Amino acid sequence: MKTSSTKEKILKVSTILFSELGYKGASVRKIASKVGIRESAIYNHYKNKEEIFLEVAKEIFSSPFSLKTEEIKALALRGKPFLNKFVLQYKMLTFDKNNENMFRLLMIELLQNKSLREQFMSQFHDKNIKILSEGFFIMMQNSLVYSSDPIIMAYEFLSTLFYIRLQVTLMHFDALPTNSLATQFEKHVEFFWESIRIDTI
Amino acid sequence: MKTSSTKEKILKVSTILFSELGYKGASVRKIASKVGIRESAIYNHYKNKEEIFLEVAKEIFSSPFSLKTEEIKALALRGKPFLNKFVLQYKMLTFDKNNENMFRLLMIELLQNKSLREQFMSQFHDKNIKILSEGFFIMMQNSLVYSSDPIIMAYEFLSTLFYIRLQVTLMHFDALPTNSLATQFEKHVEFFWESIRIDTI
DNA sequence: GTCTATATTTGGATAGAC
DNA sequence: GTCTATCCAAATATAGAC
Numbered sequence: 223m224k225t226s227s228t229k230e231k232i233l234k235v236s237t238i239l240f241s242e243l244g245y246k247g248a249s250v251r252k253i254a255s256k257v258g259i260r261e262s263a264i265y266n267h268y269k270n271k272e273e274i275f276l277e278v279a280k281e282i283f284s285s286p287f288s289l290k291t292e293e294i295k296a297l298a299l300r301g302k303p304f305l306n307k308f309v310l311q312y313k314m315l316t317f318d319k320n321n322e323n324m325f326r327l328l329m330i331e332l333l334q335n336k337s338l339r340e341q342f343m344s345q346f347h348d349k350n351i352k353i354l355s356e357g358f359f360i361m362m363q364n365s366l367v368y369s370s371d372p373i374i375m376a377y378e379f380l381s382t383l384f385y386i387r388l389q390v391t392l393m394h395f396d397a398l399p400t401n402s403l404a405t406q407f408e409k410h411v412e413f414f415w416e417s418i419r420i421d422t423i
Numbered sequence: 424m425k426t427s428s429t430k431e432k433i434l435k436v437s438t439i440l441f442s443e444l445g446y447k448g449a450s451v452r453k454i455a456s457k458v459g460i461r462e463s464a465i466y467n468h469y470k471n472k473e474e475i476f477l478e479v480a481k482e483i484f485s486s487p488f489s490l491k492t493e494e495i496k497a498l499a500l501r502g503k504p505f506l507n508k509f510v511l512q513y514k515m516l517t518f519d520k521n522n523e524n525m526f527r528l529l530m531i532e533l534l535q536n537k538s539l540r541e542q543f544m545s546q547f548h549d550k551n552i553k554i555l556s557e558g559f560f561i562m563m564q565n566s567l568v569y570s571s572d573p574i575i576m577a578y579e580f581l582s583t584l585f586y587i588r589l590q591v592t593l594m595h596f597d598a599l600p601t602n603s604l605a606t607q608f609e610k611h612v613e614f615f616w617e618s619i620r621i622d623t624i
Numbered sequence: 625g626t627c628t629a630t631a632t633t634t635g636g637a638t639a640g641a642c
Numbered sequence: 643g644t645c646t647a648t649c650c651a652a653a654t655a656t657a658g659a660c
Contacts (some may be wrong), residue, residue, distance in 0.1 A: 224647070228625080246447040249653055263626050272541060305555060330534045330595070333527060339593050349592075368505075370617075374610050378583055385582030389548075392533070392540050409575050417618035429643080450635055463638075464644050472636070 224386050226378045229267040237278050241327040245275055251409040263421065279331075279338065283345040285414050287311055289353055298360035301367070302415050307356065311382065313407045326391055346384075351376045375418065396421045429596070430468040432458050432495055438479050442528040446535065480532075482538065483525045484546040488512055490554050499561035503616050509555065510584065514608045519587045527592055547585075552577045568619040576619065583611050 235256045238401035250271050254261045268274045289297075289308070297304035315321045328346075331338050354376035361367045367375075386406050392398045436457045440449035451472050455462040490498075490509070495528045498505035516522045529547075543566050555577035562568040570577075587607050594601045 244445075244447070246445070247535070250655085251653065259625090260627060262628085262656080263656085266625055271654070307450075326534060329530075333531045333596060334448070336597060339597065343590075343593070369617075370614065372615055377607070378611065379584075379615055381583040381586035382579055384586055385578075389544075392544070395534060396537060396540065406578070409572075410579065413571065413575055413579055417569075451637085460643090461645060462636080466637070467643055526657085532633065 226365070228259065229265075232264060232267055232370040233277055236274050237281070237327070240275060240278055241323040241330070244327075244330045268395065278327070282328050282338070282343050285315055285324075286319060287289065287315055291356075293359055294353060294356050297362060299364060301419065302411070304357045304361070305379070305411050305415055308357070309407050309411050312383050312387070313404075316407075317392050317404070320396075322391060322394060325387065327421055329388070329391065347380075350380050353379055354379055368420060368423070379414055382414075386410065429458070429460065429464075433465060433468055433475065434478055437525055438482070438528070441476060441479055442524040442531070445531045454538065479528070481541075483529050484542050486516055486522060486525075486528070488516055492557075495554060495557050497607050498559060500565060501564055501619065503612070505558045505562070506580070506612050506616060509558070510608050510612050513584050514605075517608075518592050518605070523592060523595060526588065527596065530589070548581075551581050555580055569621060573620040575599055582593055583615075584608070587611065 232253065236248065236253050239256065240252055242248070243252075250261050250264055253274070254264050257264075264274075268277070289311075294304070297307055318324075328338060328342060332342060333339075351373065357373040358367065358372040358375045359377075362369050362372060386403060390400050390403050393403065433454065437449065437454050440454055440457065443449070444453075451465055454475070455465050467473075469478070490512075495505070498508055512541075517526075529539060529543060533538075533543060552574065552622050556573040557567065557574040559580075560578045563570050563573060587604060591601050591604050594604065
């Protein structure tokens with residue numbers, strides 16, 4: 223039995239409603255109703271709706287997705303295991319209920335909120351490109367993969383992951399099965415690795 | 424000097440406002456104001472807001488993007504020109520002002536509107552996967568590229584295009600430069616072609 | 625901290641004069 | 643076909659009693 227405070231409950235309910243209905247669609251009324259209190263009571267915990275949203279939005283980019291520099295190096299020296307590891311993490315986030323809500327909220331508000339766009343570019347894009355390109359660079363140095371621009375290679379690799387994730391999120395939203403998409407992650411690694419690796423006969 | 428009827432003007436203004444503010448954000452009030460008439464006058468042309476939106480949404484998937492079966496075959500037999508042609512069309516849509524508005528609207532409402540999601544999957548995804556996989560299949564038959572699953576290859580190719588398009592749209596929304604992203608299309612073709620083609624020494 | 629009551633704004637939509 | 647006037651619903655937010 224959880225004794226979650228009202229404030230925590232508001233945040234939890236808001237997260238779900240924002241990610242389903244967007245900022246405009248999730249009214250304070252609906253939030254209060256789902257929490258089980260009156261609208262006015264909400265304002266004892268948050269100054270206004272915007273403040274609730276900002277609190278929720280904070281979580282979007284606080285995902286535990288990370289690879290330390292040493293870890294990148296160690297894995298990249300072995301080639302494919304680096305990609306496997308990266309995709310495994312990405313896939314776990316994609317299918318994690320909590321993270322999925324965050325991703326959905328991000329996609330809904332991406333074009334309505336400049337701050338989210340900037341964070342999307344820095345946290346979702348730049349950060350991942352950095353990790354991946356570091357890995358590819360090491361692979362190139364060790365003749366595991368063909369030499370080319372590591373940044374481009376990272377971009378190519380990441381874009382497909384994002385697309386799969388978007389599709390999974392869309393399917394889940396309509397309660398459609400995602401079996402085939404789940405294996406798409408592995409197929410991606412397979413395809414990509416085969417197309418960049420150097421044959422060592 | 425255009426003598427566009429009020430009805431046309433409403434549609435034009437609505438397209439812009441919907442693609443900037445989303446369905447909820449673009450109020451009938453704002454639309455009427457920008458058209459230069461009163462709200463009530465709107466209802467002489469459209470039954471309600473929903474009807475305006477549906478009229479706008481119709482255009483989203485009416486893009487002139489197409490490749491005839493014979494055209495696909497002819498280009499695919501030459502390999503890379505097929506990819507060049509496809510990406511050129513995709514790039515033109517990406518940078519076309521009108522199409523960009525439509526894409527923005529699609530992304531804003533994608534998670535709010537089931538019908539749009541379905542159309543996105545069939546018109547944006549399935550349709551393009553079909554064209555691309557047909558092309559790749561022909562290339563494989565003619566030993567221009569490595570043999571593998573043409574559907575997977577199409578998926579890999581398309582996902583990057585989508586990602587670039589999304590980024591371009593985000594940047595334009597904030598009036599940021601897209602020079603580097605514009606060349607990303609060509610880099611993608613280059614990278615992808617180099618990784619799938621069979622060396623004919 | 626929650627309630628009732630209420631203020632205020634915004635948005636969708638209609639009636640009827642011109 | 644457009645205007646003014648008006649209605650109604652929904653949403654954000656505050657005041658003050660308990």
